[in-house]
Amino acid sequence: MTFKVTVQPAGHTFWAEENEPVLEAGLRQGVALPYGCRGGVCGSCAATVLKGQVHYLDGQPLGLSPVELERGKALLCLAYAQSDLEIDSPQVGLEPDIEIKALPVRVEKMRKLADDVMELTLKLPASERLRFFAGQYIDILLKNGKRRGFSLANAPIDDQFLELHIRHVPGGQFTGFVFSEMKEKALLRIEGPLGSFYLRESERPLILMGGGTGFAPLKGILEQMMAQGMDKPVHLYWGVRAKADLYMDAVVRSWAARHPQLTYVPVLSEPKAEDNWQGRTGWVHEAVAADFPDLVGHDVYLSGPPPMVQAAKAAFLAQGLPEAQLFYDSFEYSPDTLKAMQENKA
Structure with missing residues (x-):
């Protein structure tokens, strides 16, 4: 059986077989749906189901928070159509013309x-x-x-x-x-x-939050903003375990010294005694939530491990952040790497 899928607001349509994920069907027919891991972890392919029903072969995927489920979100990389669908994926048709x-x-x-x-x-x-x-x-x-x-x-x-x-x-x-x-x-x-993780045009102040090497894409975004002239408040939160993991700390501090609009907040979850750390501790998303109890007026960009991204999404949406102002890149492991890591721990 074949089902018609309509993507709003662009109005694109394609056909999904009952035995293929919606994402695969769209990509096969040239619709530029956003995606990342294709394994249900990163959440990059999430879209809102406006009409129709989808199902998953192995239960609800990890990449959706309870709040997102309540709001009708589906992960298209693992979702199979059970009827004709109308989905909301604002990025489709609005992506800049970039050649892969x-x-x-x-x-x-x-x-x-x-x-x-x-x-x-x-x-x-x-x-x-x-x-x-x-x-x-x-x-x-x-x-x-x-x-x-x-x-x-x-x-x-x-x-x-x-x-x-x-x-x-x-x-x-x-x-x-x-x-x-x-x-x-x-x-x-x-x-x-x-990927669809990049800076959108907006006059709202920004919160950039990275965990570990999730700092990497935020570094690129910051470099772009500094080159163009940083004309609005930007708050960078970088969460790591110990001080040594802040591998470009001096560079970021020099940026903050030169750009008054940039605020830098490093957060250590497990500082060592020799770190003599006087800064923020705990989970980085909790530091953001404490500093910004009302997020409705900000754009938030998250990058790093899936557990951090999931915890931050749930917390920030609960504090009023509109979904349209939340962008994230979840760093998932490949299946064979994850298996090797589990074997090493055994």
């Missing part, structure tokens, strides 16, 4: 930012450029056909280079290779830009 390319790149520079974070600077071919928006990500295409997604940590000002912040994940195939075998001048193949 598969390109070779050369590792221009490798720099350890922390014991478990490597900065990779990738150089594009002289005849090619990758047009992207600060905050988007690229996929590294591996030889075994798998791919790994990493956020772009630089603004598209010098578009000959791409900057990535790669955290070493125990058991991770690619990150293990980066930290143990990769050398400068190595050749890689990438695809991008991908």
Whole structure:
């Protein structure tokens, strides 16, 4: 059986088979639905079901909070149509015209930012450029056909280079290779830009909240804003475990010193005794919630681990943040990396 899917407000239509996820059906027919992990974790493909019914094969996906479920949200990567559908996905038809390319790149520079974070600077071919928006990500295409997604940590000002912040994940195939075998001048193949996490035009003040290497896309967004002239209040919250994990702390503090509109709040969840930490502690989303009990007048951008993003979404929506003013990029692990991590813990 085939069902008609109408995407509002753009008015695009496509047909979904009963045995294929709605996202796959839309992408197959050229509708540019937003997506990320395709595994029901990151929440990037969430849309509101205005009419009709969907179902999931394995129960309710992790990428939806109870509040979102009550508001009729569905994760299109795992949702199957049970009837004709009308869905609300405002990003469709409104995305800027960005060409997704598969390109070779050369590792221009490798720099350890922390014991478990490597900065990779990738150089594009002289005849090619990758047009992207600060905050988007690229996929590294591996030889075994798998791919790994990493956020772009630089603004598209010098578009000959791409900057990535790669955290070493125990058991991770690619990150293990980066930290143990990769050398400068190595050749890689990438695809991008991908994702719908980028700065929207708005006069509202911004709250940027990152966890761990979730700082990377926020760094690109901040660099873009500083280059264009920061003309409204921006509050950056960076949550990590210990002081050493604030791997670009000095850089951000220098930005805040030069730009009065930028407020920087680092938050440690497990500070060490030797950190002698006098700043904020606890969960980073709780620090934001404490400082901004009413979020209706802000735009909020979240990036980092799925548990952080999920907790923040629930808390911020409960404090009045309109869904249309919330943007997020959830850093999910690939299935094989997650399996390796679980085996290492066993």
